[in-house]
Amino acid sequence: MSYYKRHLFFCTYQAEDGSEGCGRHGSAALHKYAKQRVQDLGLHGPDQYRINKSSCLGRCSEGPTVVVYPDNVWYTYVDREDIDEIIDEHIINGREVERLKLK
Numbered sequence: 001m002s003y004y005k006r007h008l009f010f011c012t013y014q015a016e017d018g019s020e021g022c023g024r025h026g027s028a029a030l031h032k033y034a035k036q037r038v039q040d041l042g043l044h045g046p047d048q049y050r051i052n053k054s055s056c057l058g059r060c061s062e063g064p065t066v067v068v069y070p071d072n073v074w075y076t077y078v079d080r081e082d083i084d085e086i087i088d089e090h091i092i093n094g095r096e097v098e099r100l101k102l103k
């Protein structure tokens with residue numbers, strides 16, 4: 001059994017000059033929001049879910065990106081509503097959010 005049921009990595013990379021990276025699209029704030037929401041739901045920690053920041057995940061032009069392991073499902077998102085949908089559908093109900101998935 002895995003240590004976490006699912007592990008989410010939010011790319012928060014931003015170039016020092018601000019010219020590129022998922023961080024330009026508010027990913028650090030939305031990572032924080034996602035982590036807090038999962039904590040508030042009592043779902044954060046061993047045997048449950050972990051919400052981590054990450055540096056560049058290599059899909060910059062499709063970002064901001066978040067990847068869910070072990071499912072290997074990649075998403076993009078714009079706002080808190082998108083994050084809520086990923087948490088509610090994928091994390092809680094185990095259903096992938098097709099409209100936000102990266103191919």
Ligand code: FES
Binds near residue numbers: 011056059
């Ligand atoms: S900067 Fe986010 S995937 Fe590269």
